[in-house]
Amino acid sequence: MLDLQTRIATLKRPALLARAARFGVDDYRRDIHLRPILKTERLPRHAAALMQLLELEAEQESTRKGRAGDYRPARHVAVLIAILGEAQLMRATSLHSV
Numbered sequence: 104m105l106d107l108q109t110r111i112a113t114l115k116r117p118a119l120l121a122r123a124a125r126f127g128v129d130d131y132r133r134d135i136h137l138r139p140i141l142k143t144e145r146l147p148r149h150a151a152a153l154m155q156l157l158e159l160e161a162e163q164e165s166t167r168k169g170r171a172g173d174y175r176p177a178r179h180v181a182v183l184i185a186i187l188g189e190a191q192l193m194r195a196t197s198l199h200s201v
Contacts, residue, residue, distance in 0.1 A: 107153050111190050116164070116183070120176070124183035131188030140185050149193035156186045 116124075137146055141155055163179040 107150060107157075107193075108190065110157060111153070111186060114160075114186075120180060120183060123180045124187055127180065127184040128187040128191065131184055131191075133188065133192060136181070136188070137185055140181060149189050149196060153186065153189050153193065156182055156189060160186060 133146065137152060138144065140159070141147070141152065146152065147155065160179070160182045163174075163182055166174045167176075167179060
């Protein structure tokens with residue numbers, strides 16, 4: 104199984120989704136944005152959050168590719184932003200703990 108950073112680096116999504124996520128990551132605030140995405144009051148650690156987010160994103164991608172009527176691009180972008188934000192926070196945390 105690939106490590107989290109590799110899984111994130113190998114995500115291939117349409118350019119518009121990827122650009123929107125990169126644009127939004129600067130405003131990502133874990134305590135505000137992650138709770139509604141994961142539908143939880145207690146926030147998990149970064150790695151656990153990333154695992155959950157990657158599962159949610161895979162579901163979003165499957166729904167998008169299946170052209171399902173309930174696909175919401177804004178939700179997909181929010182999940183991608185959270186993935187990028189959590190990855191940045193996890194890297195920053197690991198650099199400070201060394």
